[in-house]
Amino acid sequence: EDSYRSGYQHVKLYFLIGLPFESDDDLEGIVAFAVAVSQAGKKACNRPAQVNVSINALIPKPHTPFQWFGMETRGNIERKQSTIRRKMSSNRRLKVSFHNTEMSFLEGVFSRGDRRLAGVIERAYRKGARFDAWDELRKFALWQESFAEEGICPEEYLGPRDLQEPLPWDFLDMGISKEAMLGEYEKVIASK
Secondary structure (H helix, E strand, C coil), X not given: CHHHHCCCCEEEEEEEECCCCCCHHHHHHHHHHHHHHHHHHHHXXXXXXXXXXXXXXXXXXXXXXXXXXXXXXXXXXXXXXXXXXXXXXXXXCEEEEECXXXXXXXXXXXXXXXXXXXXXXXXHHHHCCCCCCCCCCCCHHHHHHXXXXXXXXXXXXXXXXXXXXXXXXXXXXXXXXXXXXXXXHHHXXXXX
Protein backbone atom coordinates (compact mmCIF):
# COMPACT_ATOMS: atom_id res chain seq x y z
CA GLU A 1 0.00 0.00 0.00
CA ASP A 2 2.86 2.37 0.78
CA SER A 3 4.34 1.70 -2.65
CA TYR A 4 1.04 2.48 -4.33
CA ARG A 5 0.65 5.65 -2.28
CA SER A 6 4.17 6.62 -3.41
CA GLY A 7 3.10 6.46 -7.04
CA TYR A 8 3.74 2.89 -8.14
CA GLN A 9 0.95 1.68 -10.40
CA HIS A 10 2.32 -1.64 -11.61
CA VAL A 11 3.78 -4.60 -9.77
CA LYS A 12 5.47 -7.68 -11.19
CA LEU A 13 5.37 -10.93 -9.25
CA TYR A 14 7.47 -14.00 -9.98
CA PHE A 15 6.47 -17.55 -9.05
CA LEU A 16 7.66 -21.11 -9.59
CA ILE A 17 5.32 -24.02 -10.13
CA GLY A 18 6.18 -27.69 -10.09
CA LEU A 19 7.81 -27.62 -6.67
CA PRO A 20 7.99 -30.87 -4.72
CA PHE A 21 4.78 -31.57 -2.79
CA GLU A 22 2.91 -28.77 -4.57
CA SER A 23 -0.88 -28.99 -4.48
CA ASP A 24 -3.72 -27.23 -6.24
CA ASP A 25 -4.10 -25.18 -3.06
CA ASP A 26 -0.67 -23.72 -3.80
CA LEU A 27 -1.89 -22.68 -7.25
CA GLU A 28 -4.91 -21.07 -5.61
CA GLY A 29 -2.48 -19.26 -3.33
CA ILE A 30 -0.67 -17.73 -6.31
CA VAL A 31 -3.96 -16.41 -7.67
CA ALA A 32 -5.15 -15.16 -4.27
CA PHE A 33 -1.85 -13.39 -3.62
CA ALA A 34 -1.92 -11.66 -7.04
CA VAL A 35 -5.50 -10.53 -6.41
CA ALA A 36 -4.55 -9.24 -2.94
CA VAL A 37 -1.63 -7.26 -4.37
CA SER A 38 -3.95 -5.69 -6.95
CA GLN A 39 -6.57 -4.91 -4.31
CA ALA A 40 -3.92 -3.25 -2.13
CA GLY A 41 -3.78 -0.63 -4.90
CA LYS A 42 -7.50 -0.08 -4.56
CA LYS A 43 -7.21 0.28 -0.81
CA ALA A 44 -4.36 2.79 -1.17
CA CYS A 45 -5.47 4.75 -4.25
CA ASN A 46 -9.11 3.80 -4.92
CA ARG A 47 -8.28 1.69 -7.99
CA PRO A 48 -6.92 -1.83 -8.33
CA ALA A 49 -3.31 -1.96 -9.45
CA GLN A 50 -2.05 -3.67 -12.57
CA VAL A 51 -0.21 -6.85 -11.54
CA ASN A 52 1.97 -8.72 -14.01
CA VAL A 53 2.48 -12.31 -12.91
CA SER A 54 5.37 -14.30 -14.37
CA ILE A 55 5.36 -18.04 -13.72
CA ASN A 56 8.15 -20.51 -14.50
CA ALA A 57 8.41 -24.23 -13.96
CA LEU A 58 10.92 -25.38 -11.37
CA ILE A 59 13.95 -26.95 -12.97
CA PRO A 60 15.62 -29.03 -10.23
CA LYS A 61 19.13 -27.72 -10.82
CA PRO A 62 22.44 -29.33 -9.89
CA HIS A 63 24.15 -28.19 -6.70
CA THR A 64 20.82 -27.46 -5.03
CA PRO A 65 18.77 -29.57 -2.60
CA PHE A 66 16.32 -30.11 -5.46
CA GLN A 67 18.83 -32.00 -7.64
CA TRP A 68 17.45 -35.31 -6.38
CA PHE A 69 13.83 -34.43 -7.18
CA GLY A 70 12.30 -35.03 -10.58
CA MET A 71 11.01 -32.25 -12.77
CA GLU A 72 7.28 -32.07 -13.41
CA THR A 73 6.18 -33.39 -16.78
CA ARG A 74 5.23 -30.92 -19.48
CA GLY A 75 1.65 -32.20 -19.25
CA ASN A 76 1.44 -31.47 -15.52
CA ILE A 77 2.98 -28.03 -15.95
CA GLU A 78 0.57 -27.22 -18.80
CA ARG A 79 -2.37 -28.33 -16.62
CA LYS A 80 -1.20 -26.08 -13.81
CA GLN A 81 -0.68 -23.18 -16.20
CA SER A 82 -4.19 -23.68 -17.55
CA THR A 83 -5.65 -23.72 -14.02
CA ILE A 84 -3.92 -20.47 -13.10
CA ARG A 85 -4.78 -18.82 -16.43
CA ARG A 86 -8.45 -19.76 -16.03
CA LYS A 87 -8.64 -18.45 -12.46
CA MET A 88 -6.94 -15.17 -13.35
CA SER A 89 -8.84 -14.58 -16.59
CA SER A 90 -11.80 -12.89 -14.91
CA ASN A 91 -9.60 -10.16 -13.41
CA ARG A 92 -8.48 -7.74 -16.11
CA ARG A 93 -5.94 -6.19 -13.72
CA LEU A 94 -3.95 -9.45 -13.64
CA LYS A 95 -1.70 -10.23 -16.61
CA VAL A 96 -0.13 -13.65 -16.42
CA SER A 97 2.72 -15.01 -18.51
CA PHE A 98 4.31 -18.45 -18.44
CA HIS A 99 7.69 -19.72 -19.47
CA ASN A 100 7.32 -21.93 -22.52
CA THR A 101 7.07 -25.61 -21.50
CA GLU A 102 9.23 -26.76 -24.42
CA MET A 103 11.99 -24.41 -23.35
CA SER A 104 11.66 -25.47 -19.70
CA PHE A 105 11.90 -29.09 -20.84
CA LEU A 106 15.11 -28.44 -22.79
CA GLU A 107 16.59 -26.37 -19.96
CA GLY A 108 15.82 -29.18 -17.53
CA VAL A 109 17.42 -31.84 -19.71
CA PHE A 110 20.58 -29.87 -20.41
CA SER A 111 21.05 -28.54 -16.89
CA ARG A 112 20.78 -32.08 -15.47
CA GLY A 113 22.56 -33.78 -18.34
CA ASP A 114 25.86 -35.45 -18.97
CA ARG A 115 28.38 -35.74 -21.82
CA ARG A 116 26.08 -38.03 -23.82
CA LEU A 117 24.05 -34.94 -24.71
CA ALA A 118 26.92 -33.47 -26.76
CA GLY A 119 25.84 -35.52 -29.78
CA VAL A 120 22.26 -34.30 -29.40
CA ILE A 121 23.40 -30.67 -29.31
CA GLU A 122 25.62 -31.04 -32.35
CA ARG A 123 22.94 -32.93 -34.28
CA ALA A 124 20.25 -30.34 -33.49
CA TYR A 125 22.63 -27.56 -34.49
CA ARG A 126 23.40 -29.24 -37.83
CA LYS A 127 19.67 -29.64 -38.41
CA GLY A 128 19.16 -25.90 -37.94
CA ALA A 129 18.35 -25.37 -34.26
CA ARG A 130 19.41 -21.79 -33.48
CA PHE A 131 18.34 -19.12 -31.00
CA ASP A 132 16.00 -21.54 -29.24
CA ALA A 133 15.39 -19.17 -26.35
CA TRP A 134 13.08 -17.21 -28.67
CA ASP A 135 9.71 -18.88 -29.07
CA GLU A 136 9.36 -17.82 -32.69
CA LEU A 137 12.74 -19.37 -33.63
CA ARG A 138 12.63 -22.55 -31.54
CA LYS A 139 12.34 -25.75 -33.58
CA PHE A 140 11.42 -28.21 -30.87
CA ALA A 141 10.82 -31.00 -33.40
CA LEU A 142 14.52 -30.83 -34.36
CA TRP A 143 15.45 -31.44 -30.74
CA GLN A 144 13.06 -34.38 -30.50
CA GLU A 145 14.51 -35.87 -33.70
CA SER A 146 18.05 -35.34 -32.43
CA PHE A 147 17.34 -37.08 -29.12
CA ALA A 148 15.79 -40.03 -30.97
CA GLU A 149 18.61 -40.29 -33.52
CA GLU A 150 21.19 -40.27 -30.72
CA GLY A 151 19.23 -42.96 -28.84
CA ILE A 152 18.63 -40.67 -25.87
CA CYS A 153 15.39 -40.55 -23.90
CA PRO A 154 15.42 -36.97 -22.57
CA GLU A 155 12.79 -37.71 -19.92
CA GLU A 156 15.34 -39.93 -18.16
CA TYR A 157 17.30 -36.81 -17.28
CA LEU A 158 14.24 -35.25 -15.65
CA GLY A 159 13.28 -38.02 -13.26
CA PRO A 160 14.17 -38.23 -9.59
CA ARG A 161 17.72 -39.25 -8.72
CA ASP A 162 18.72 -41.85 -6.18
CA LEU A 163 20.49 -40.28 -3.21
CA GLN A 164 23.44 -42.68 -3.62
CA GLU A 165 23.68 -42.33 -7.40
CA PRO A 166 26.77 -40.56 -8.74
CA LEU A 167 25.60 -37.39 -10.45
CA PRO A 168 27.21 -36.04 -13.63
CA TRP A 169 28.23 -32.84 -11.86
CA ASP A 170 29.63 -34.41 -8.68
CA PHE A 171 33.22 -33.78 -9.83
CA LEU A 172 32.66 -30.00 -9.71
CA ASP A 173 33.56 -28.32 -6.43
CA MET A 174 30.99 -25.63 -5.69
CA GLY A 175 32.26 -24.97 -2.17
CA ILE A 176 29.57 -27.04 -0.46
CA SER A 177 29.85 -30.76 0.11
CA LYS A 178 27.38 -33.30 -1.19
CA GLU A 179 26.73 -34.28 2.43
CA ALA A 180 25.72 -30.71 3.28
CA MET A 181 23.45 -30.64 0.24
CA LEU A 182 21.89 -33.93 1.39
CA GLY A 183 21.20 -32.27 4.75
CA GLU A 184 19.36 -29.48 2.94
CA TYR A 185 17.45 -32.07 0.91
CA GLU A 186 16.36 -33.74 4.16
CA LYS A 187 15.06 -30.37 5.39
CA VAL A 188 12.96 -30.05 2.22
CA ILE A 189 11.56 -33.55 2.82
CA ALA A 190 10.87 -32.75 6.48
CA SER A 191 9.01 -29.55 5.58
CA LYS A 192 6.45 -31.53 3.58
